[in-house]
Amino acid sequence: MSKAARRKARARQRTKQLAKAASRPVAPVAPVAPKKVERRPAAQPVPEASGPTGADSAYALLSRTGLPRVSAIARRDFTALFVSPVGWVVAGLFVFLVSGFGFIATVLAGQQATMSGVFGVITNFLMVVLVPLLTMRVLAEERSQGTLELLLTSPVRDWELTAGKWVGAFGFYVMLLATTVVYVVILRVYASGLDLGLIGATYLGLVLVGAAAVAIGVLASSLTRNQIVAFFIAMALLLMIWYAGYVIGFFVAPPANQFFEYVGGWNRFQPFSLGQAALRDIVYFVTLTFGALFLTTRVLASRRWR
């Protein structure tokens, strides 16, 4: 672009700005005007930034809720999983196990038109091994790399960071879970008598269980700067909560063991796999999720008084 043309463009922009300033609420005009300026290749001299637009005031409003920062952190974490080997290892392992044990072994070799093999892989393996693998780095790595300092000295609230981390990892979990819908479709096409209500309830249960498991993984990752340690803490916590009814309940005398059977994650998930979505079970997993995320926020905040 020649100098004269650039000057002209700048003048045009200035008049636009003035016009905008004169008549403030110009929502329909605003989103169009700045875009033209922004499309320029950035290596060229930067135009003076335009005044506040309608999009900006909407952003300022939205910004107060913290959502833009939560989504920015979540997006970075989600994409980082595709760049790092961990994401691929987890995804590859998951697909391999689900197709191998969940589908080939149960459906093809076992000759049963059922999703229980697939769900079994998810509850027994994804939940207690792969989720810790997914979440072990989220905060431990930030701590060891020092990028946590970068995040927490930005105007990001502690809960926004926690929520962003959770959303990022949970998104990946949901994506993995979604790949198994393929088998539902296959069974639907080739087999009759598939109970879609039951499958739907199980998926709802798995989403809720995953939300809680990822939250517990994020909590474990906030406790240490070592990813391996974070992995084992998460796995220990998940095994303990998931099988509390069996493990702790086994060693405790009768009246108390009923309590542990009641709060065990596996026992709370059972109704879903039988096709019932009971409110108390939903509340159980949602509480677990929020509880773990709340504790993570407190762990992050503890740096201020330590």
Place this chain on the structure above:
Amino acid sequence: MIEVQGLTKFYDERPAIQDVTFSVPRGQVLGFLGPNGAGKSTTMRILTGFIGATSGSASVGGYDVFKQSLEVRRRVGYLPETTPLYNEMRVDGFLKLMCKLRGVPPSRRRARIAEAIESCGLEERRTEVIGRLSRGLRQRVGLAQAIVHEPDALILDEPTAGLDPGQTRETRDLIKQLGRRHTVILSSHILSEVEATCERVLIINEGRIVADGAPGKLAQKLGSGRRHEVQLVVRGDAAAVEDTVRAVAGVDEVTVVAEGADAVRVVVTTAVADLREKLSRAVILGGFGLLEVQERALSLEDVFLQLTAAEGS
């Protein structure tokens, strides 16, 4: 712009900083000087809201660092000591993320990123993956993220640590430029760096501020009333040279060391400001060959060493 009052921070029982008080007016470039572990990073981390303090108060731009942390963080650009960056991201993607986290409105993001990239000389590298950049370039990306949201104050923790001499000079020039538009606090344990870039120096040792002033003035103030040192390299017999030098008025101590086959290095300490002329005249009149004369002025380095050594003992 930045006010710090009686700031104290204990890590368990050990004090990291004690009763640190200073203020930085808008537009000043302040150097924070001290040996490793003196409390520079601790002070900076408190100012940026990363950690709390045990007691005392601090404010940036009128906002309390502890009570209005978000407001402070919006107005501060911070480069931590280790230059933490997301290695898997590209330079422009990383800066965009930082814009989002720091609340730069969408319409201004592109312009802000372009400006940060330009002021840090990263135009050629904007789409490169951060993990593949050299140490010096990483440092520039670190500076770019610190200025991308147009902060009022910049806090840079050892911005030139680990850079080679060329990169160090570039980074210093960059900081000088940034100092024209921002209030800057930078920390360093390298004296020449602070001397070269800062208008004012704060020397901190073992968690306490031990000196505060312009770099030149500080050396002058502490240099007065102290001993001076003149070094001569003379060709001739060691004993004869020593006698000749001792005879000069004002000379207190003389040390003679052999220098090469037939020359000696003579170190003279004196309370008189400049004895070079008298000494060289005496040497030449004594019939010796004068090869070198040098007075060592007291530099900021000496001030620093004296202050920190005195504190340490």
